[in-house]
Amino acid sequence: MALLQIRDLCIDYRTTAGTARAVDKLSLDIEEGEYLGLVGESGCGKSTIAKAVLGILPRNGAVAEGDILFRGRSLPHSSLQELNRLRWRDIAMVPQSAMNGFDPVYTIEAQINEAIDTHVSWSREQKRKRIDELFAFVGLERGRAHDFPHQFSGGMRQRAMIAMAMALDPGFIVADEPTTGLDVIVQDQILHRIKEIHTRFGKTMLLITHDMAVVAENCDRIAVMYAGKLVEHGAHNVFETPFHPYTMGLCNAFPDLADRGRELISIPKAPPNLLTPPVGCRFADRCPFAAARCRAEAPALVEVGPGHVAACHFIDRAAEFRMKARDIGTWQGAAAAA
Numbered sequence: 271m272a273l274l275q276i277r278d279l280c281i282d283y284r285t286t287a288g289t290a291r292a293v294d295k296l297s298l299d300i301e302e303g304e305y306l307g308l309v310g311e312s313g314c315g316k317s318t319i320a321k322a323v324l325g326i327l328p329r330n331g332a333v334a335e336g337d338i339l340f341r342g343r344s345l346p347h348s349s350l351q352e353l354n355r356l357r358w359r360d361i362a363m364v365p366q367s368a369m370n371g372f373d374p375v376y377t378i379e380a381q382i383n384e385a386i387d388t389h390v391s392w393s394r395e396q397k398r399k400r401i402d403e404l405f406a407f408v409g410l411e412r413g414r415a416h417d418f419p420h421q422f423s424g425g426m427r428q429r430a431m432i433a434m435a436m437a438l439d440p441g442f443i444v445a446d447e448p449t450t451g452l453d454v455i456v457q458d459q460i461l462h463r464i465k466e467i468h469t470r471f472g473k474t475m476l477l478i479t480h481d482m483a484v485v486a487e488n489c490d491r492i493a494v495m496y497a498g499k500l501v502e503h504g505a506h507n508v509f510e511t512p513f514h515p516y517t518m519g520l521c522n523a524f525p526d527l528a529d530r531g532r533e534l535i536s537i538p539k540a541p542p543n544l545l546t547p548p549v550g551c552r553f554a555d556r557c558p559f560a561a562a563r564c565r566a567e568a569p570a571l572v573e574v575g576p577g578h579v580a581a582c583h584f585i586d587r588a589a590e591f592r593m594k595a596r597d598i599g600t601w602q603g604a605a606a607a608a
């Protein structure tokens with residue numbers, strides 16, 4: 271059984287303009303020991319999934335249908351008390367650095383100790399030793415544990431956040447855009463440290479990012495979301511031989527994945543409004559290969575290779591699309607046609 275099983279998950283936000291379905295009938299398994307990267311443009315529902323897993327959806331958001339099972343136990347059907355027991359001990363989160371989870375009025379050490387104290391009764395000495403290990407792992411000077419969060423740089427706070435996430439040795443760690451707002455060198459250091467949690471300690475991890483290149487470098491499986499839907503999922507073949515035109519477009523837009531010297535191409539236009547999503551393929555309006563069928567009928571995920579699925583009506587033409595997708599004119603044509 272997979273560690274995390276997401277089953278036909280639908281998540282709605284109530285807004286004054288109506289109900290937006292941010293995640294629509296999404297199913298995804300994360301196996302024990304796997305490092306999954308969840309990618310997609312801003313607003314496609316990545317963070318909503320992370321929040322639902324952690325039971326921290328905002329008041330106007332709710333799981334409308336489907337389920338999320340962690341070690342077989344339903345998270346949306348768990349009580350707040352049960353979720354609090356799971357948090358830090360079984361599932362921990364490294365949030366966006368911009369909205370780092372530290373309270374400004376307590377020292378870093380006090381906050382890590384508090385997370386520990388809520389779950390286990392360790393002696394002061396045991397906690398001190400654990401913080402020694404954690405700070406050594408994330409590369410922070412031990413003495414700085416007595417600092418307040420504002421005394422740390424953004425990168426140091428993110429390292430401390432990683433230490434806090436690891437404090438109780440949880441089996442599953444969710445990192446939601448953990449390098450937002452950090453400079454490129456610090457981003458690399460943080461992503462490297464997060465990867466080490468997986469390679470050294472064998473943790474199951476979910477990394478949420480909009481950056482295909484980051485996922486290509488760090489994760490062993492990739493899930494691509496578009497407008498609340500899962501459109502492609504598999505191992506590295508997802509970006510080596512993508513089957514969904516949206517994945518092809520994403521690969522074009524990231525320098526490390528596009529061939530050296532080749533022009534970077536961005537996908538024209540914006541994703542659909544989730545208050546009134548189209549009936550057919552949600553990408554049709556931006557897809558250079560869309561046909562009448564794509565606008566009329568939503569494609570289902572089909573197997574395109576071992577452990578590799580994609581949701582496109584024209585899977586059999588993927589090789590042709592991949593060739594054409596490398597040409598900027600293909601995408602400009604789609605923008606002009608609309």
Ligand SMILES: Nc1ncnc2c1ncn2[C@@H]1O[C@H](COP(=O)(O)OP(=O)(O)OP(=O)(O)O)[C@@H](O)[C@H]1O
Nearest residue numbers: 283285292311312313314315316317318319328544
């Ligand atoms: N509290 C909210 N109330 C209403 N709509 C929301 C709320 N939070 C998110 N949404 C909407 O739900 C959709 C998914 O948002 P989500 O933050 O999950 O996307 P994302 O892929 O994580 O984007 P980003 O990369 O920008 O964080 C978006 O259309 C967003 O506008």
